[in-house]
Amino acid sequence: MTTSLTIDDLRVSADGAALLRGVSIRVTPGVPLTIVGETGSGKTLVAEAAMGTLAPELSASGWVVLGGTVSDAGDRAARRHLWGRGIALLPQEPWLALDPTMRVLPQVAEGHRFVRGLGRSEATACAREDLAALGLANAATRFPHQLSGGMAQRVAVAAARAGGAPLLLADEPTKGLDAALRDAVVALLRGALQEGGSLLCITHDVAVARALGGEVMVMLDGEVVERGSAEKVLDAPSHAYTRRLLAAEPEAWAEGELPVPGAEVLSATGLSAERGGRRLFEALDLTVGAGEWVAVTGPSGCGKTTLGNVLLGLLRPAAGVVRRRGGLVRTRYQKLYQDPVATFAPRLALRTALAEAAALHGVAWSQLAAMLDRLRVPDALLDRRPDQVSGGELQRIAIARALLPDPVFLFADEPTSRLDPITQQETMAALQEISRERGLAVLLVTHDLAMARKVAGRQVTLRGA
């Protein structure tokens, strides 16, 4: 069988520390290969080694067979002439990878003109066809900022493949996209397999691997722990890590007992909100009882976060009233954020930030330390700045901070959407446990319907206007 890309015994290290320990892959035409792994597993290094874009301070060894020639994995320049011709890379967050000052059509035409060597008008005609094939005929004269995330993704695919490369390499193609767009991206990637094309996809999202099918490889700490057909690996995993990774998917979470709502802590009647003159939701009634979990779902931009902020009193509704339970101070209503780094003072040690918040609410440090310990936050981390700890650790610190005023209601705004699956599961489990103990009501905004079903007794779905 012919292969379009073979990597043999790839080893990458930085200052003597091994990052990849002998990874081999083989991509064949028509069969997608998906590498699944968490942050730090080394999966992106495989893509960079294939292209020859590894950072100069990394040392690499092994062999890459691409476009019929064999080259040393450490030789970065060896595969430079194949970029666009033999191998095309779909970048992460493609809306940043398009030139903001240039219209879509000429950007796609560049590949035809400069890589395939066509004349200017011929190249433009080809680019027009490419865009039409992806349903973007109307977007040809737009600028990148006038495209939606999904459209930008399609334009990037058209631009990346214009040079005629048979192999498409996609690095985290669903990063920053919500679930609804994920399926469209998968369909787009499968399109690359037509006419003898091949696909190598790198993702942290098991759902993407399942949807793509073909071959799957699971990576952990720079090693491949399991590989095989998608059905075999995802339905009958043999390695413990793969099983854990699959168990961390919200669909696989245990069906726990959902808490019974207690006394009402917050109620809203006839709520409406607008953004930029556009109605987000209208005449919404909502009551949240102690210990209850309410999930808010809906497509991006539909006003999920706005609803939570209105309930907290951070935004004024266009109409309607929000009532908190009488006699409770406002600080008993707290919020968790999607990106916890942005919620701490950037230059302040976490210990100082926490100590000041604890002092404000008369909580003894020992009490706070016990909570941090329970959330498995090592004490030594507290001497770092917020940007020096991992996203999962910081979110747990943010939970400990939000618990200081002894809240009765917590608005959790996509608190785990930037975390790896296993960290996400652990974080949600900790939050559920604390909520149960304290009777803390949680309003969870999420785009993950499976997660919403597993944790919340009630769901509010916003349709968007």
Added chain:
Amino acid sequence: MGGVARALLRRGVQAVLVAVLVSGLCFTLVRLLPGDQAMRVAEGRYGYDRVTAASADAVRAELGLDRPAVEQFLAWVGRLAQGDLGVSLVTGERVVVEIAYQLGHTLLLSLAALSLALLAGPALGLFAGLRPGGVLDQAGMVGAAALRALPVFALGIGLMLVFGVTLGWLPVAGFHATENLVLPALALGLGLAAASARVARDATVAAVNAPFFGFALLRGLTRAQAVRQHVPRNAAVPVLAYLGVNLALLVEGVVVVESLFGWPGIGHALSHAISARDVPMLQGTALSLGLIFVALNAFTDVAILAADPRRRG
């Protein structure tokens, strides 16, 4: 394009503000100046030796200087609105006529300096930015830092002494031939060119490190092709934005450079008017420079909108 209309409207408001600010300050100036204003006007008209109390009174009545301040200010602004800038106290000529003569000189000088700042500076910055840390980058940036720290008048004197006097290549005064323009334009434009070179250099480095440049390479374009296709337009936006903010430096420089080289423009007339306490002339010249500033700003706004589709809204 709605963006252009909005920008021009904003600059229109700015032009009105300039007029109000300048006339208000000049009016205050007239009232604060020591001595009898009518007497000074009369002196300006008839000469020191022939002025009498009667002629001063006539002037006072004619200009309405005996009426309340508010009424006087309204009359003052009213005349301004009709385009009547009054008569120079020094020459006795109408201010409008004087400025009409000076305007061409000032525009010539400013545009010469501006083209230096817009062509030479960014071109140098672009090449320096393509090889950050290279010889051109390091030498160019040291030169640019030195030029930015040199006050316009010191630079002007330096140019004058080196190229005009010591080497004798270029004339240091006069304003009729093209070579007369070289030294004043250099004195006025070099500082701005240095600053825009610096901005262009940083913008070029930013463009080359931007994801869209990397993507262009990954799509198979050569580095030269990627630079040609994606760097100049992206680097132009910050350069234009910087220039827009720093046009004030150009207008300020005009006053100094024209005075130094005896260039018969509006800036030169302005500094004369202040020394001579010639308020009508001061108002006229300050107003003209202010409006030139607004006009240049408007041009920059439109240029930025043309270069950056994101701002067109």
Added chain:
Amino acid sequence: MRGLRRIAARGQSPARLLGATLVGLVVLMAIAGPLLVDGSPTRQDLSAVLQPPSPDALLGRDQLGRSVLVRLVHAARLSVSLGAATVVAAAVPGILLGLLAAWAGGWTDRVLSGFGDAVLALPGLLLVLLVVALAPGAFWPLFLGLSLAMWVEWFRVTRAASGALLSAPAVEAARLLGFGPWHVLRRHVLPEMAPLFGTLAAFGFAGAVMAVGALGFIGIGLRPPTAEWGLMMVELLPYYDEAPLAMLAPALCLFALVLGLQLLAGRDPR
């Protein structure tokens, strides 16, 4: 050269070090100079006109026989104190009003921003010129005009930067936790803006010093016999051939101070 690289590697750029040295030298000259160098900056000695450097006048004498060194250090004191006073007079109202506009928003912000735009409608030096025209040669209109022209820069930068900081999630989280405005200012706003203020101060200082020199040079700012660098240059310009050092010295001082400030400031905040 290797020493410089090591400094650069430690995160302290050699440019900044050079800038600090230059500014330090000129400020030292302004503070200690008049104490170390005896004599009055206006005492003439018509028998020693344009005298070359000698033990009692190390940089020679000017066209009226005054010691160039004595005048130089007094001019340094003038420029440095005027620059520093202007920075303070522009920074204090600019920062306070900028914070107020960002915090209050609404009409307060609109009125203050409109006022700022009105001042910016005119190029700064033109505004200074018109104010200076009120009383040419005096110190106070120069100070007033410069402060009036420069506070807007502080106002706008403070308003924009603190506005962005105040609307960030960190401040929202702090308010939700019950922290008051003082905590927000102390922990979230001021520490982030401190570097920006440093840059603005250095650029403002440099701008003020250059403006004073330029105004003296075109004969509108301070007047003879005041010792001022720009004024000294224009007075000595006709004698550049006989006394080049005397004319060059004030230019060098001004250049060193402005270059030092710009290197110290780093990037232009605008």
